[in-house]
């Protein structure tokens with residue numbers, strides 16, 4: 194039986210991309226998913242497509258579907274700096290960075306967070 198061909202993958206000592214300089218809006222979208230708003234529909238090579246835009250980071254998605262609603266494809270256009278130049282990051286990497294940035298603004302309990310939100314909404318009204 195032939196052995197599978199193995200590829201040598203170079204190991205770098207440090208990741209090529211870290212999230213510490215990554216824009217807040219991009220990090221939020223990677224952690225929570227994009228905040229899509231529908232912009233409009235258009236005919237698209239025998240299909241119908243909808244242009245949607247993320248209210249937070251500006252990423253655009255063209256959702257292409259058949260007229261019966263079945264999925265054809267999604268195409269994305271990201272703002273400069275959104276995509277990682279190296280192999281990308283995991284969901285855990287994103288959560289770690291979110292926690293790191295929130296470390297000095299984390300409440301002791303959900304009740305404390307809600308109490309502060311109530312105070313803030315009273316102040317703004």
Ligand SMILES: [Zn+2]
Nearest residue numbers: 222227247250
């Ligand atoms: Zn987004």
